[in-house]
Amino acid sequence: MRVGSNPSKSNYKIEIESTHRVILSVYIPNLEEDYFKDSQLIFKYCIESLLATIHEKTRVSIVINGCCKEIADMIYDYQKKFHLIDQVFYTKENLGKINAIYSIVKSNLEPLLTISDADVMFLPNWQKEVETVFVDFPEAGMVSPVPSSKGFLFSTASTLYYGLFKGKIKFQKVKDPEGLINFQTSVGSNLYQKIHLEKYLVISNGLKEAVVGCGHFVATFRKEVFEFAPTKVCQFRVQMGSEVSYLDDPNDFSGHLRLATLGNYAYHLGNSPQAWMEERLNEIKAGTNNIEALAIPESKPLKKWQFKTGTFLSRLLFSKFRRQYFRYLGVNEPY
Structure with a gap:
């Protein structure tokens, strides 16, 4: 039997002060296997560098996604110490990266959502630089603090249309080639040729510039992008096109641009700690973090027909006639 009236009925509208949420899905099932033996230290670098570089209008959600007790206890300890970690979700079994992320995406109201690997x-300044791109390009829906010379290849039909008809698209000298080299090293693969370390594809609106495309190991999204995502639960833990279907394509389908900052403002660490990582973390924590949240303008997505036109043109210019088109843009080497 209920007595009285629920106070929520007279104060039913949800209002929040935060403007940016960071979502970390953590899967570290044990610390014994070679692949995971150093994951606790790597995650330490991740969470502590994050907490040292975000503004006060940020909130952090962490999904304990099939983790061992040591990692779960570690995450709860961080939550007790840092007020910006306002959500910790626990699941005993590994639900997969996408399902873990979407449990947060669908239940929060912040206009910007950063999704990151652990x-x-x-x-420093990663958040300011990313938010600045959203200010400079209201059409943007996905922005990474890590530029990639090959990012133009994936889910960028809307971005290409914008570059061709509403702005300008060109090649430009890579600002931080060491960032590209770091990512290449972290994944243990030769991703980039010499030309990729020298030039990347950039769009301009006449005043500001950003790199075309980005990866999805760390990227910030407008919340409305996810309205164009599949409604079914993802059937895969990782890979099998899950990140493309649930992260990359919805941004493109919605008519938003997929961009990256000109400079490199995050490192992908992999699973093997290096001496420089501890040194860099100490520098980050010792620095002054006085950034303020930026006012993000309402989005200006392209129309559906513009996305379709961009899809057709991207197949021509980025695939079939890429060499000729890039030569027209000033790059004569195979790219």
């Missing part, structure tokens, strides 16, 4: 080191 092996990322956040560098």
Whole structure:
């Protein structure tokens, strides 16, 4: 039997002060296997660099996604110490990266959502630089603090349309080639040729510039992008196109641009700690973090027909006639 009236009925509208949420899905099932033996230290670099570089209007959600007790206890300890970690979700079994992320995406109201792997080191000013891109390009829906010379290849039909018809698209000298080299090293693969370390594809609106495309190991999204995502539960833990279907394509389908900052403001660490990581973390924590949240303008997505036109043109210019088109843009080497 209920007595009285629920106070929520007279104060039913949800209002929040935060403007930016960071979502970390953590899967570290044990600390014995070679692949995971150093994951606790790597995650330490991740969470502590994040907490040292975000503004007060940020909130952090962490999903304990099938983690061992040591990692779960570690995360709860961080939550007790840092007020910006306002959500910790626990699941005994590994639900997969996408399902873990979407449990947060669908239940929060912040206009910007940063989705990151748990092996990322956040560098000073990453948040300011990312939010600045959203201010400079209201059409943007996905922005990474880590530029990639090959980012133009994936889910960028809307971005290409914008570059061709509403702004300008060009090649430009890579600002931080060491960032590209770091990512290449962290994944243990030769991703980039010499030309990729020298030039990347950039769009301009006449006043500001950003790199075309980005990866999805760390990226910030407008919340409305996810209205274009699949409604079914993802059937895969990782890979099998899950991140493309649930993260990359919804941004493109919604008519938003996929961009990255000109400079490199985060490192992908992989699973093997290096001496420089501890040194860099100490520098980050010793620095002054006095950034303020920026006012993000309402989005200005492209229309559906513009996305379709961009899809057709991207197949021509980025695939079939890429060499000719890039030569027209001033790059004569295979890219």
